Amino acid sequence: MPHIPEDELHAYLDQALSRSQCVEIERHLAHCPACQRRRDGIVALRDRTTALLATLSPARRIPPAYEVLEERARLVRARRTRWHRAGWAAAVVAATGLGLAGLEWQRTNAPSGAEVAVVSDSAVMAAPEEDSLAVDSTAVIALEDLAIGAARTEPQEQPDLPAREAERTAAPSSELAVAETPSASSPAAVSEPVGVTLSSGVLSPAMMHFAPTGAWRTLSWDAARQARGQPVPRIRGLPVMEVQVSASQADSGSPTMIVAQQLESGQVIRTIEGPATDVSRLLAAQRTDSGSPWPTISDDAGISGRDGSMTLRRGDRILAIQAPLPVDSLRAMIRRMNAMER
Amino acid sequence: MATGTGERVDDFERLYQTTYTAVVRFLYRKVWDADRAEDLAQEVFMRLFQHRPEKPRAWVFAVAANLARDEARAAIRRRKHLTLLTNDPSPGPSRIQAADELVEHDEQMEAVHQALDALTPRDREVLLLWDGGLSYPEIAAQTGLAVGAVGTTLARARKRLVEAHDRQHAQDSHAAHS
Numbered sequence: 012m013p014h015i016p017e018d019e020l021h022a023y024l025d026q027a028l029s030r031s032q033c034v035e036i037e038r039h040l041a042h043c044p045a046c047q048r049r050r051d052g053i054v055a056l057r058d059r060t061t062a063l064l065a066t067l068s069p070a071r072r073i074p075p076a077y078e079v080l081e082e083r084a085r086l087v088r089a090r091r092t093r094w095h096r097a098g099w100a101a102a103v104v105a106a107t108g109l110g111l112a113g114l115e116w117q118r119t120n121a122p123s124g125a126e127v128a129v130v131s132d133s134a135v136m137a138a139p140e141e142d143s144l145a146v147d148s149t150a151v152i153a154l155e156d157l158a159i160g161a162a163r164t165e166p167q168e169q170p171d172l173p174a175r176e177a178e179r180t181a182a183p184s185s186e187l188a189v190a191e192t193p194s195a196s197s198p199a200a201v202s203e204p205v206g207v208t209l210s211s212g213v214l215s216p217a218m219m220h221f222a223p224t225g226a227w228r229t230l231s232w233d234a235a236r237q238a239r240g241q242p243v244p245r246i247r248g249l250p251v252m253e254v255q256v257s258a259s260q261a262d263s264g265s266p267t268m269i270v271a272q273q274l275e276s277g278q279v280i281r282t283i284e285g286p287a288t289d290v291s292r293l294l295a296a297q298r299t300d301s302g303s304p305w306p307t308i309s310d311d312a313g314i315s316g317r318d319g320s321m322t323l324r325r326g327d328r329i330l331a332i333q334a335p336l337p338v339d340s341l342r343a344m345i346r347r348m349n350a351m352e353r
Numbered sequence: 354m355a356t357g358t359g360e361r362v363d364d365f366e367r368l369y370q371t372t373y374t375a376v377v378r379f380l381y382r383k384v385w386d387a388d389r390a391e392d393l394a395q396e397v398f399m400r401l402f403q404h405r406p407e408k409p410r411a412w413v414f415a416v417a418a419n420l421a422r423d424e425a426r427a428a429i430r431r432r433k434h435l436t437l438l439t440n441d442p443s444p445g446p447s448r449i450q451a452a453d454e455l456v457e458h459d460e461q462m463e464a465v466h467q468a469l470d471a472l473t474p475r476d477r478e479v480l481l482l483w484d485g486g487l488s489y490p491e492i493a494a495q496t497g498l499a500v501g502a503v504g505t506t507l508a509r510a511r512k513r514l515v516e517a518h519d520r521q522h523a524q525d526s527h528a529a530h531s
Contacts, residue, residue: 021511022504027489053508060511063465063518064484067378069387074373077366080395084402 015039015046020053075248076347078340083275226258227269235268244284244330245270246344247351252279257289264328267293280334282348290329294322321345368409369398372486376417379485382469383421393420411491414482418495464525468517476510483507 015023015036022028023036040046235243235254245251249272257267267285274280283290321341322331332345376397381390397417406412469477475496482492493500 018504018508021508022489025483025489025504025507027500027504056511056515059515060480061484063468063514064382064480066462066465067382067469069377069381069390071374072377072391074369074377075395077369080369080398081402083395084399087399088403 014043015049017049017053020046020050021057024050024053024057073247073351076246076344078336078343079246079248079274082336082340086276227255228258230254230256235270239265239268241265242351243270244268244282244348246272246280246282246332246348249273249280257285274334274336276335278335280332280336283329283331283333285328287324287327287329290322290331294320294331323349325349365402365405365409368401368413372410372413373398375485376413379414379481380417380421382481383418384424385466389424393417393424396420408491411487411494414485414487414491415495418478460525464518464521465514467521468514471517472510472513476506476513479503479506480510480514 019028019032019036023033028036040050230238232243232251232254235256238256243251243254251270252273253269253271255269255271264286267283267289270282272280272282283293285293319335319338319341320331320333321338321344322329323345330345330349332341332348334341336344373394377390377394380393380397381387384390384393394417397413397420400416401409401413404412469480472480475498478496479492479498482495487495489500489503492498492503496503498506
């Protein structure tokens with residue numbers, strides 16, 4: 012047999028040959044030192060290529076939960092027809108709305124000015140692209156960019172404001188009905204989250220506001236991280252709208268924290284973490300006040316819940332999430348969140 | 354057919370878990386923006402869940418390649434629009450400015466980036482698809498090459514990448530010492 016062609020050695024090492032071709036090559040290699048050397052050279056070349064390409068990798072991030080992305084896809088599909096009909100006019104309106112929404116986010120969450128421009132721009136950019144793959148959901152996908160963009164500002168990119176300034180920024184002027192004082196209960200906000208009004212580009216007050224009983228403070232993202240001293244409990248990949256922390260001092264560990272995040276549907280998902288007694292009391296109060304389907308907290312360790320809410324007992328603390336999602340999605344989310352925190 | 358659908362869904366979830374990072378990496382090497390690569394990757398998988406194609410893995414990379422191509426086409430228009438929106442004659446800070454991001458990359462990354470740019474578009478595409486985990490037949494289907502030509506292309510691409518990188522490295526060392 013003549014020497015093995017170079018491309019065949021590549022294909023052999025890439026496991027792209029049939030079994031019989033491999034046998035033939037191995038038979039030749041067994042008694043051909045020249046081809047053995049060439050093979051070793053190609054092995055080194057492959058390794059080198061892989062190593063070089065590996066340097067061209069973005070920083071590793073935790074991908075969004077499968078369920079979250081699937082749910083987003085489902086919502087996009089549901090809206091597609093409507094968007095399709097609205098055509099370019101809708102895309103333009105969305106772009107304008109997003110610009111306002113972006114400004115609102117900027118005001119409340121203090122991202123960089125460029126963030127706003129990027130968000131608005133992506134709607135405009137996506138709209139005129141017409142090809143077989145850039146399909147009819149462009150405008151809706153652009154909406155999702157807002158969520159993504161906002162989420163991005165949350166962990167690292169917020170400027171380091173002094174704590175007082177940060178709290179002032181996160182706290183309300185008109186649209187965000189949040190307070191540092193004990194707040195009245197608002198049942199409707201819990202059981203029926205309201206969607207984002209895109210035409211105005213302003214988040215609905217009812218959607219933003221969660222009114223647990225007792226004394227609560229609304230914190231900026233940075234202040235929340237500081238107060239927590241460990242990862243703030245939340246669903247990765249979704250923008251954080253509001254963080255509330257119990258003003259009453261916990262006996263042990265950090266006080267109860269409520270993190271409100273926005274699903275792409277505009278609805279709210281809330282993560283609640285805190286000492287078991289406090290969270291139980293809070294959940295029980297919510298159930299009474301609003302009639303929302305919070306589960307009864309059992310003393311057994313583990314997960315309990317149903318469509319709409321889910322709790323996970325962790326020693327003397329409880330992790331709970333509440334969102335208008337099926338029980339399976341919530342269970343998967345809470346498990347993932349629990350796994351990531353450890 | 355409920356079982357079949359269930360299995361299919363599991364397949365997609367498995368594909369998502371195993372391929373998402375590779376797709377982000379693949380896109381990153383085309384758009385050179387980590388945030389944008391993530392956004393596009395999520396868009397790719399959302400479309401996957403909507404379309405549910407027969408050969409999902411190859412489909413995912415085909416859509417990713419198309420989105421990256423569209424992204425490149427739209428880049429100039431986007432910058433123009435950004436300038437309008439910010440009402441600032443200078444481009445200003447932005448996460449989509451590849452040039453600015455590149456400054457932050459270390460020298461090694463820059464050298465590999467340039468080496469990759471030195472390849473022909475076809476060689477580069479085949480190399481990136483292979484690195485993304487596609488098989489020879491999948492790469493052939495996506496690029497229009499014959500399956501037999503994938504090995505030849507990969508052999509050439511690997512050699513040229515390493516050569517271009519070493520050449521670059523030698524130049525940099527020379528410049529540093531002179």
